[in-house]
Amino acid sequence: MNRQIFLSSAAILGAMTASERMAGRYLRAPDGHPENTKTAEQLATEVKAAFQKSLDTVREIAEKALADAAKGNNLASDVKEKADEALIKMNGLNEQLTQLEQKMARGGGGDEDERKSLGELFVSDERVKSFLSSAPSAGKIDIRLKATLTSLTTDAAGSVGDAIQNTRLPGILPLPQRRLTxxxxxxxxxxxxxxxxxxxxxxxxxxxAPVAEAATKPSxxxxxxxxxxxxxxxxxxxxxxxxxxxxxxxxxxxxxxxxxxxxxxxxxxxxxxxxxxxxxxxxxxxxxxxxxxxxxxxxxxxxxxxxxxxxxxxxxxxxxxxxxxxxxxxxxxxxxxxxxxxxxxxxxxxxxxxxxxxxxxxxxxxxxxxxxxxxxxxxxxxxxxxxxxxxxxxxxxxxxxxxxxxxxxxxxxxxxxxxxxxxxxxxxxxxx
Known part of the structure; x- marks a missing residue:
């Protein structure tokens, strides 16, 4: 069953604003800004590069600190603050990189493979974006959202469980028998x-019994x-x-x-x-x-x-x-x-x-x-x-x-x- 949505331009703008507030499921780029147009693989590449850069920074600070310690110099406070900041950033990037790799391992689709709400599907639709970019003052847009197919057998949109054919072994299993002897x-x-x-x-x-000659025989x-x-x-x-x-x-x-x-x-x-x-x-x-x-x-x-x-x-x-x-x-x-x-x-x-x-x-x-x-x-x-x-x-x-x-x-x-x-x-x- 298809569901149809007919919205005016004002309603579209309001729905978009509300959906953006509710969705909040963006993969973050290394600079912390929403990057909704990039794939999980692209984001992973960027995060990995940023992580490597942070790792190099931490390594450079550590090597300088070791050189100063060898000369008997104390670690300057500004150097210590830079080291702490670099470590925190590196750990955050490492965690983000791990999440991206897990998403790709599950199917390589990021948020595109997750089940989205009605508002999320609406605001991410290319036709909606094109309609809004034209600064409309009137009109409408028709979006058809198809129900997700599931294995349910209830009387609901997308329920196709009744069409699933069970695996059944052929014939009838024999009953135990005992040997008759x-x-x-x-x-x-x-x-x-x-x-x-x-x-x-x-x-x-x-x-x-033994019988003597001429004797009577027993019966x-x-x-x-x-x-x-x-x-x-x-x-x-x-x-x-x-x-x-x-x-x-x-x-x-x-x-x-x-x-x-x-x-x-x-x-x-x-x-x-x-x-x-x-x-x-x-x-x-x-x-x-x-x-x-x-x-x-x-x-x-x-x-x-x-x-x-x-x-x-x-x-x-x-x-x-x-x-x-x-x-x-x-x-x-x-x-x-x-x-x-x-x-x-x-x-x-x-x-x-x-x-x-x-x-x-x-x-x-x-x-x-x-x-x-x-x-x-x-x-x-x-x-x-x-x-x-x-x-x-x-x-x-x-x-x-x-x-x-x-x-x-x-x-x-x-x-x-x-x-x-x-x-x-x-x-x-x-x-x-």
Whole structure:
């Protein structure tokens, strides 16, 4: 927006006088008079020359004073006054030169680069000066002052902030994910239909013994139980408009990834702690054997307890193939040090994965903190997939007329735990 000023010649003269009184922002030339027509560089050159002249004067007076002092003469009072006057002038010029150099360093424009008031802009305008120099008795002059452009977003002259484009990183930042590995410990399988039947061994008495010639041979007993379970569905969905899926190419892949990842989170918790009610799997922990150290170790550490749990499984004829624990418990174990301050478990810079006593350690937040699960996962359990994890898209209800799409992620699986004694579930005992 432009602002127009229409002033008579008398008003111009009055405004000029008032503006000159109020402005007072002139760069001073070396002689102390206003020098409004010179640039900062010209003034700096002149001030520097005056400063050098004053410096020479001071040096000349000092050399004369030293010569008189060498002859034993006292410094005359008039010489002392000249020296004081020269020093004061030199210091003033030095300060002025410093200010000019700072102005030029900031942009080289002096007062021309500073924001001026309306009166200052008026009296410095060349058209105003030309009009006044003609000694007018009447008439007017039209001056258009354009507003200063700023980054403001308010409804005001010069506010152009709304046109500034922000810097934005492309795409969507990914959410943190955790590695899912409990499934990897268990033997995989496929199934047909909805029902899964398997035989679970619940007891075994070994009567095998050396037998003498013609003697009666001993018998052994085994207790079996037929277990029937069904495949359980784990599913969730999201809705999205067709427009947003077309406009944000990354969004569809992100939704697919999050749906699959969400299925895995629930699956891992079900494999460990599912209670078998309703549509829950019957997980490993509810069927596992409670930890009971086969031998007594004084002051057993967490590492000792894992070894004793492996011994317990081995005595049940199911050598352990892995351990599951919370990441906090694994960190506690890794940070254990000996008396010399050396880490007991591995090297902090080692690229090797977690393991204890020759078996891999799976760390997952799905496991309860301060608990551990040790077992023969490959022999003791099997996971049966009826539907692999998948993502499907379709219209539900009035999605079609609303340009909406329903994106569904789901899987269907069953878990068989053949040997409960193959799994040992225990408590580290560090958390009350």
């Amino acid at each position: 409990v499934r990897d410990l268990i033997s995989p399988g496929r199934m047909d239909g909805n029902a899964l039947e398997y035989v679970k061994e619940t007891g075994f008495t070994n009567g095998a 052994s007993d085994i207790k079996l139980e037929l277990i029937t379970t069904s495949a359980k569905v784990i599913a969730h969905w999201m809705k999205a408009s067709r427009q947003v899926l077309d406009d944000i190419s990354q969004l569809r892949s992100m939704i697919d990834e999050r749906l699959i990842f969400g299925l895995g989170l629930v699956e891992e918790a079900q494999l460990l702690f599912g209670d078998g009610t309703g549509q829950n799997l019957l997980g490993i922990v509810p069927q596992a054997t409670a930890y009971a150290a086969p031998i007594t170790i004084a002051g057993a550490t967490s590492i000792d307890m894992i070894r004793l749990a492996m011994l317990q499984a081995a005595l049940a004829l199911f050598p352990a193939t892995g351990t599951v624990m919370h990441p906090a418990d694994w960190a506690f174990i890794e940070l254990q040090k000996d008396a010399g301050g050396n880490y007991i478990i591995g090297d902090p810079q080692s690229p090797l994965g977690p393991s204890l006593w020759g078996a891999p350690v799976v760390t997952t937040p799905a496991m309860t903190i301060d608990k551990f699960l040790v077992g023969a996962f490959k022999l003791g359990a099997q996971l049966f997939d009826r539907w692999d994890s998948r993502v499907e898209t379709g219209y539900v209800n009035d999605d079609f007329i609303k340009n909406l799409v329903t994106i569904l992620g789901e899987e269907r699986l069953a878990l068989a735990v053949y040997r409960p004694e193959a799994f040992i579930y225990g408590d580290f005992g560090r958390v009350a």
